[in-house]
Amino acid sequence: MSPSAILLPLMGFDEACRLVVDHLKREVPLAFWAVSRYEDDQQIYVCVEDDAYGKAAGGSQPWSDSFCQYMVTSAAPQIAPDAMAVPEYATTSVARDMTIGAYVGVPIRGADGTLYGTICGLDPRVASQRLTEQAPLLHLFATLLGQILQAENLRAEAVDREAKLHWSAFHDHLTGLPNRAMFFDHVEHALELGARDGRSAAVLLIDLDEFKAVNDTLGHASGDEVLALAAHRLQRAVRPGDTLARLSGDEFAVLLEGTSDPALVATRLLDALAKPFLVGQRCITISASIGVAELAQDEKETGVEAILAHADIAMYTAKRAGRGRYAVYDPLMSLPGSRTLKLREPLRQALALGDIEAYYQPIVDLGSGATIAFEALARWRHDGRDVGPDVFIPIATRSGLIPALTDHMLDLACAQAAEWSTELGHRDLRVSVNVSPHSISDPSLPDRVAHCLNRHDLGPGQLALEITEDALLHNLPTAITVARRLRELDVVLSLDDFGTGYSSLLHLRQIPLHSIKIDRGFAGDIDTNPDTEQFLRALLALGRDLKLRVVVEGVERRTQVEVLHRIGATHAQGYLFGRPVPPQDVKLQGTYRA
Ligand code: C2E
Ligand code: CA
Ligand code: CA
Numbered sequence: 001m002s003p004s005a006i007l008l009p010l011m012g013f014d015e016a017c018r019l020v021v022d023h024l025k026r027e028v029p030l031a032f033w034a035v036s037r038y039e040d041d042q043q044i045y046v047c048v049e050d051d052a053y054g055k056a057a058g059g060s061q062p063w064s065d066s067f068c069q070y071m072v073t074s075a076a077p078q079i080a081p082d083a084m085a086v087p088e089y090a091t092t093s094v095a096r097d098m099t100i101g102a103y104v105g106v107p108i109r110g111a112d113g114t115l116y117g118t119i120c121g122l123d124p125r126v127a128s129q130r131l132t133e134q135a136p137l138l139h140l141f142a143t144l145l146g147q148i149l150q151a152e153n154l155r156a157e158a159v160d161r162e163a164k165l166h167w168s169a170f171h172d173h174l175t176g177l178p179n180r181a182m183f184f185d186h187v188e189h190a191l192e193l194g195a196r197d198g199r200s201a202a203v204l205l206i207d208l209d210e211f212k213a214v215n216d217t218l219g220h221a222s223g224d225e226v227l228a229l230a231a232h233r234l235q236r237a238v239r240p241g242d243t244l245a246r247l248s249g250d251e252f253a254v255l256l257e258g259t260s261d262p263a264l265v266a267t268r269l270l271d272a273l274a275k276p277f278l279v280g281q282r283c284i285t286i287s288a289s290i291g292v293a294e295l296a297q298d299e300k301e302t303g304v305e306a307i308l309a310h311a312d313i314a315m316y317t318a319k320r321a322g323r324g325r326y327a328v329y330d331p332l333m334s335l336p337g338s339r340t341l342k343l344r345e346p347l348r349q350a351l352a353l354g355d356i357e358a359y360y361q362p363i364v365d366l367g368s369g370a371t372i373a374f375e376a377l378a379r380w381r382h383d384g385r386d387v388g389p390d391v392f393i394p395i396a397t398r399s400g401l402i403p404a405l406t407d408h409m410l411d412l413a414c415a416q417a418a419e420w421s422t423e424l425g426h427r428d429l430r431v432s433v434n435v436s437p438h439s440i441s442d443p444s445l446p447d448r449v450a451h452c453l454n455r456h457d458l459g460p461g462q463l464a465l466e467i468t469e470d471a472l473l474h475n476l477p478t479a480i481t482v483a484r485r486l487r488e489l490d491v492v493l494s495l496d497d498f499g500t501g502y503s504s505l506l507h508l509r510q511i512p513l514h515s516i517k518i519d520r521g522f523a524g525d526i527d528t529n530p531d532t533e534q535f536l537r538a539l540l541a542l543g544r545d546l547k548l549r550v551v552v553e554g555v556e557r558r559t560q561v562e563v564l565h566r567i568g569a570t571h572a573q574g575y576l577f578g579r580p581v582p583p584q585d586v587k588l589q590g591t592y593r594a
Contacts, residue, residue, distance in 0.1 A: 013149050017047040020119065020141045025049045028134050030102060030121040035145065036068070037117040043068060046117070052124060053098060067094045068118040072107040077138045079104050082126040102127030104134065106142040110150045119145070172246040174224055175231035183245035183253055187304045190257050194295045202262040204254040205291040205311035206234065206269060209323040211250035214284060222279045226286065229277050237272040238265065248398070253311070266290045266326035287324035291315025294328070344399050346382055347392055351404045356380050358412040359580035362591075363432070363551055363573045366564060371591040373430035373464065375573065376413040377580045378405065393436065402436045407448055409433050414456040414463060416583055427459035429591055432494060434466045441475035446485035453489060460490035466517065468496050480510050487512040494551070498539075513548055515571075520554020523574070527559040537567045 017035040024033045031052035037044045044060040063069055070088050071078030083089045083103040105120035119142055170182035190201040215223035238244050243255040256262055276283040291314030293307050314329035350356055360374040380387045396405050413431040421427045439445050483493055495516040526532045543550035555574030
């Protein structure tokens, strides 16, 4: 039995107070008996019997006006047959304003000593000395009331916590809207009703167009603000009975039940987003693409997955047709749009079967030309064709397959590093693994990494994780905790695809980073555009100030290397030094200790 179960009272606090006061009233001859609660420096009467002093149940007075304040200094009952004979009482303003003969009181406390209230008795007359015989009984009552109240508080807290947990499990924190789980639940229910009573229903899938650009240019905080504002406008565009949910980052969905015309609602939703959003000092214009799927009357067996898949296909069709519009699902909709859907299951399977491979690309020291690390990049061959990470990583993200992909890549890369270490005779060569945005705020990541490091017996600093900036900013407090635990495991953290502003890097000083990788977009024209050279030079200086190693990505030409040497870049990666290749094609000579 748990302690709180033992404490569960047979009666509530108020009822117990009544019993206590009834008993005292019968047995101890004082004109006034009360139990009061102490809250926010107020004394609130829970139960008052024969009020000789004009108090009523529920009434309150400031604690400083209470006679009881003089007797809660210890757990022992304070008993004064003649209160005026006690100097501390006699001089109080309370005592001046009312006639107090006898006084009896005891504090009600929780197990930790918290003051909950008092049991107290008063009488305008002076009482007989025998009052003191009541001390043990009063003390017992006060202890019991304290325990009952504490149990009630615990129970109320548990109920409150459960309600909060329940709310979080089914809502999105940023917008307060129902989340994916709740939405699926509602759709399922609507489908059941549809199958039973032939009631119609439709799902509208709303995807904001190119929302990544908003995050990239304005930062995550502003991105979040836009999402919250957009959610608010969408909410106002649907009827109270319809369910609007946030499914993921910039993806919302509406479930329409009953007779609403989905096309009309889709237009209303698009209109709702059309006006610019004011965020800080800036006006931001966004648009959305909407896919509509109606529950067909003859389609009794339609499942939640199917109707959402249809809405998804329609949404992609709307995107392909030029964005900022809606499309209604039609079974004849062309297939390229549904490529994502067609790849979802095969990808799940490829991961389960370990069919995703790791290719390795060298990261080099520009001074010596030696390879100091290899970046593991995921490769998938499906149906005789290569599917690029640019295609399957987003699918994995949308399908919840990222943790499986991360674990798989970690395992491959660590196994590979262990094999190379044996071959080289030292444990200093590093491999780096890309960690998707959400993983860095996944508290289970450090344990999974630790497990992998142990299994393959890697040395300190042999594993690097490449994380992206927006991933860190998405949930900075958790990311900081996760990152610190990773550092404790001697894992090297590298900031990938860097290049969108200083301010965020300065924010990121709370993350124990080892290096930053400058997005390959910057190196691209470094040998032709003096502005880029200037920019890169500034980034290098910043990296030096923050004591971070800077790796320039996407180096394909000698002329780029010349500029890099001139501006003092120390590390680089790119086709010039080596393309990503399968492990059997990796050349280990020329690697050195990082
Ligand atoms: P990334 O982390 O920025 O990886 C570097 C990408 O740049 C790789 O593309 C690489 O092949 C390419 N690259 C390297 N040198 C050059 C160059 O000189 N010129 C050009 N044009 N490109 C170069 P890849 O392998 O297609 O990967 C694309 C992105 O997919 C990666 O970008 C990374 O964000 C993601 N990715 C790849 N593997 C994984 C993985 O295992 N897990 C996760 N979460 N993401 C992965
Ligand atoms: Ca990377
Ligand atoms: Ca990169």
